[in-house]
Structures are given as structure tokens and as C-alpha cells.
Amino acid sequence: MSEAIQDDQDLSGMPMMDNPVMPYLRQERIPHIWCPGCGIGTTVNCFTRAIEEAASDLDKLAIVSGIGCTGRVAGYLNLDSFHTTHGRAIPFATGLKLSNPELSVVVYSGDGDLFAIGGNHFMHAARRNMDLLVVCVNNFTYGMTGGQVAPTTPIGATQTTMPYGNFENPASLPFLADAAGATFVARWTVYHVRQLTRCFKEALGKKGFRFIEILAPCPTLFLRRNRLGDGVDMVRTYKEKSVLRNGADTKEVGLGLTGEIVVGTFVDRERPTWLESMNDHFGKVFGDRYSRYGG
């Protein structure tokens, strides 16, 4: 095939199709601001494919983000989206869910937003089994503000606020979610696009506090500062270092700067959601005088 034809993408009479992600994006905001090789956009493809395959009712699906590069996801998705303040995506989502229990509410944010400033909210929403799907794009750093150390930064990684390397013990997010009571806990990377799509779909179909951690490269701040190459080099590393271990003990899935990356679904269990517990409890206390709220 001639070079000219390829470069012009002259597909000889073939109809131009639209990228399957397009109907789910606020087109006027595209192109997005993410850096070349940033993994966040890849997760958005998987998420939108999952809502398409799950045939989710888009009028009953809301997405809530905090602040950060990942926090911009809510602003790009053409759903009922809420871009809240830093760290407060989960309490906002809790209010949204409880005031309109019919909604399926997804929180989509970064590791700094969800586990540093917002860590306490995460713990309590999981403990109460609030009916939310929480998606964390973990790039091991604060991307938006210039690469400060995050609660997830591995020991030894250099960051603007840890110029001689990080010595703080990082949090293992699946372990935290499991210990706090999440009903579904999974980890994938942006290499695992098919598995991640399936995981989103599965989690969307479940109830309770569900948590998905997605490892994604931040080439501009995390990789460059640690001489880990470009985005694509990191995704290749994910491919090489990942080991699938469904049902793994979450105590054993911690991450280092190098070393294996355990992926899969670690927790899948049932517990009454906060609303179910409230209804059951008040039903017992007040008997017929109580009418259940939100099903």
C-alpha cells in the first residue's frame, strides 16, 4: 500500500465511523489536557466500553471526581458528572447516593485525592458499606501539582518533596480497602485493557462499596524523575511484572518501585449496604410505623 494513501487514511469509500468512546465524552472539551503517554485516558476507554457493554441506563449513572489530573475524568465524561473539591468526592457521592438511591454512583479519582486528603472518607465509606464504586487511578504521585510524594509513593522513589528518595511506608490500597470492609476489591494496570473493561462491568453490576485500583503511568512527573522511561516503557513493565492472583490475600499485594505486581480480583463478598442496614434496623425498632427508604 502506498505511503500517501496510508498517511491520508484514505479508506477508499469506507464510511468514517466514530471512535466508540466519543458518545460518552463532552466533545467540546476534547482534546483533553493529559500529557503524552499519561495512562488516565486509557482507563476512560475501558470505563466507557464497560458502561456500553453493561447497557447502563445513563440517566441513572453519576460520576464524581475530586481534584487532580484523574479528577478531570468527571469533567470529560458526558454523564451526570460532578467535579468536587479536593478529597471530598466520596462524601459528595455519599450524599448523592442517599438522596437519590436509584442512582448508580461512581467515584473516579487519583491516589492523592482518595487516600491522602480524602483517606478518612474512604475508610468510613468502606466501613459503612456505602453503595459506591470507587475507581482509583494510582500513578504513585500528585500529578496535577508537580510530583509531590503521595501515600502510595514506593520507598526509594524520588519526588519533588522527597529529593533524596522516599523513606515513608506506602499504603497498599487493596489491603486498606479490604480491612475497612469493601465488598469488591480488584487491581489492574493500563496494560490490562480487556480485563479492566470486564472488571468495570462486573463491579457496576454489584452492590456495596466496590474498589478498583488501576496502576497508570505519569510519565511527566513520576517516571521522568525516577528515570523509568516513557509511558509505554512503564506499560511494558506492567506487562512483564504482573502476576494474576485472583483471591490473593490483600496483605500480600503491596507494591515496590520494582518487583512483581499482583493483579486480579482480591475480594468479592456480600454485606448489607448502609441503606439496607438502616432500613432493617429501623424496621425492627419502629415496626409498621417505618416505611423503607430507597428499596
Add this chain to the structure above:
Amino acid sequence: MSDPATVRKAKGTVFVKPEVCKGCSYCIEFCPTDCLEFSREFNAKGYHYPVLGTPDDCTGCGLCGLYCPDFAIFGARFKDIEVARVTAAARQASLDNPTS
């Protein structure tokens, strides 16, 4: 029939928006049949963008589109492209000729 070992027929193709590509090479690196390569041209932002180097190898699996963080490429099977074309034509016809 020609020798199947030498003749391969593409089952699909890709659609690229060169102007939004940021040259990250995810699509090229993770295409299962290795059929994409960088263009010789630059786009307006100065990035090389993907083109089909060996178009016959494209299966239309769509993985490039799942990987692309910039929504600049996606692949589709010819049979799905045909379905989309027929559906779009039918929709257009019913708009042009409203019967009821």
C-alpha cells in the same frame, strides 16, 4: 485459491485522527499483529502518528482504540463497519423520506 500462506486478507482497519495523536506509541506497541508503525509525517503538534504498515494484518480487533489515551485511533472489523454504514444509510433514508 492462492496459497493461503502468502495471501492474507485484512479483516478490519483503523481510523486515525492524526491531529490529536501525541505519539505515545501505545497502539503500535500493543497491537497483537504488529501492523502499525509511525508515519513519516509530523502532525501540527510535531508528533508522528500511527499508520497501517502492514494493512493486511489488521484484524480490526479494536485493541489500539482501547489503549489510545488520546482517543486518536480505533480499529474496527469490516463486517461491523458495513453494519454501521447500512444503519447510517437507513437512518438517512428515513430522515429524507418520512413516511409516517
